[in-house]
Amino acid sequence: MIKEFEGRTEQEAIENAASALNIDREEFDVEILDVSRKSLFRKGNVKIKVYIDDNGSMADENPEAASDFEQKTVSYLEELIELMGYPGKVDIAFREEKKLGLTIVSDHSGILIGKKGKNLDAIQLILNVYAGQLENSKRVIVDAENYRNRHEETIIRQAARTADQVIKSKRSRLLEPMNPFERRLVHTSLNDIVDVETKSEGEGLYRQVRIIYKGSASS
């Protein structure tokens, strides 16, 4: 989660952030955005950007829907899964300026997630079309059982393992088809391994990442 705060001094801005978010100074990172020094006619002003680790204590700051937009998307999603025959509760996982994270708590998470998250993605797409009518600039992310994070880790691990095999065998390998977000994850996670490069090939839904042996940088 990212939020902006102001104060007359850097120290004051940080204190404002800590008290507004009700967390300790140690629990967030700060970036200074803008400093206008105190002058004769102006009060000094410091703008800071605060980064909070969403896995930390902030994760459940307020899982209940607060705004009208949150209320509507939460009850839409609850009704949708109820009609699917898999009732559950929907909590707010995180709030960002242009993103709202929802998480489904249900006894039926397995089926709601589906194979490779297929059902979760379909639900998220429909929910986003609905949410787009309410507030055009906001995206909604739907999760259950922390699937999205676990899935990201699986992809990064898989990419690293395949890169190892490529380096050993000196033969390129093709990963299974992935969506743009997943492919980007592979590209960026293998970016610092000098011995391999990554390229996407194929069309549309079937685009796959190929990991190619480049040879050791030293040789």
Added chain:
Amino acid sequence: MEKDLVVYIAKSLVDDPEGVEVNIVEGEKSTILELRVSQEDIGKVIGKHGRIAKAMRTIISASATKTGKRIVLEILD
């Protein structure tokens, strides 16, 4: 019931909810749900490259796995 599910989703996507209509055609092994919407809303339930139609079908088959019945969604115009 999957029919209610289709009605719910379709009504939330279109401009003219009154124009949403779903007919059930029962078959032996599968059920066909025929979705009709107002002419100007057809694009809204199909989406670019059929993305929305595909998502609706995915949600319907996820829902149908609890009874084990095959349910086919057809969008009519």
